[in-house]
Amino acid sequence: xxxxxESGGAWVQPGGSLRLSCAASRFTFSSYSMNWVRQxxxxxxxxxxxxxxxSSTIYYADSVKGRFTISRDNAKNxxxxxxxxxxAEDTAVYYCARGNWFFDLWGRGTLVAVSS
Amino acid sequence: xxxxxxSPSFLSASVGDRVTITCRASQxxxxxxxxxxQKPGKxxxxxxxxxxxxxxxxxxxxxxxxxxxxFTLTISSLQPEDFAAYxxxxxxxxxxxxxxGTKVEIK
Numbered sequence: 728x729x730x731x732x733e734s735g736g737a738w739v740q741p742g743g744s745l746r747l748s749c750a751a752s753r754f755t756f757s758s759y760s761m762n763w764v765r766q767x768x769x770x771x772x773x774x775x776x777x778x779x780x781x782s783s784t785i786y787y788a789d790s791v792k793g794r795f796t797i798s799r800d801n802a803k804n805x806x807x808x809x810x811x812x813x814x815a816e817d818t819a820v821y822y823c824a825r826g827n828w829f830f831d832l833w834g835r836g837t838l839v840a841v842s843s
Numbered sequence: 844x845x846x847x848x849x850s851p852s853f854l855s856a857s858v859g860d861r862v863t864i865t866c867r868a869s870q871x872x873x874x875x876x877x878x879x880x881q882k883p884g885k886x887x888x889x890x891x892x893x894x895x896x897x898x899x900x901x902x903x904x905x906x907x908x909x910x911x912x913x914f915t916l917t918i919s920s921l922q923p924e925d926f927a928a929y930x931x932x933x934x935x936x937x938x939x940x941x942x943x944g945t946k947v948e949i950k
C-alpha cells in the first residue's frame with residue numbers, strides 16, 4: 728500500500744528539540760516534493776515547510792523559520808523535520824504530505840506536545 | 844502572504860441537502876486551489892485540485908468551481924459519510940495557506 732508513516736512525536740519542555748521522521752513506501756519517493764503540515768488541538772491546518780524532490784528548494788512558514796529544518800534522504804525514502812527552540816504554540820499533530828500543486832497523500836500524523 | 848477566508852465556518856445540514864462552501868482569497872490565485880475533507884482523528888483527504896478537478900476515487904457529488912479570488916465547493920446531495928470538516932488551500936505561492944475550515948454537522 729502506498730503510504731506515509733510519521734514518527735518521533737513526544738512530550739518536550741519549552742526550549743527543547745525534537746526530530747520527526749516520515750517513512751514513505753510503495754511509491755518513488757525521490758520523484759516527489761514533500762511537506763510538513765501541522766494541526767494544533769481543535770484548530771485548523773497550518774502548512775509548515777516544503778522540500779523539493781532533490782532538496783534544492785526549501786520553504787518555511789514564518790512561524791518556524793530559523794527554528795525548524797526540513798530535510799530528506801531519498802536513499803532511505805525518508806523525510807525529516809528537525810525542531811529546535813520549541814514553544815508551547817508548536818504543540819500539534821504533525822503530518823507529512825506529498826506533493827507540490829496539491830497534497831494527495833498524507834500520513835496519519837505524530838503528536839508533539841510542548842509544555843513544562 | 845495570501846489569506847483564505849472560508850464561509851460559513853459551521854453549517855448544519857440534513858442528508859440529501861445541497862451544500863455550498865465558499866473560499867475567498869486575499870489576492871488572485873488563478874485556479875491554484877485545492878479542497879480537503881478531514882474527519883475527526885484522521886488525516887486530511889484531497890477532494891479537488893486545480894479548483895475543479897476531482898481527485899481519483901472521490902464521489903461525483905463533490906464539485907469545485909471558481910478562479911481568481913472566489914471559489915466554491917459543492918456537495919450535491921449530502922451523505923452520512925460527508926459530515927466532516929472541509930478546508931481550502933492555495934497553491935499559488937509560498938507560504939501555502941489553508942482556509943480556517945468549515946465544519947459540516949448533522950441537523
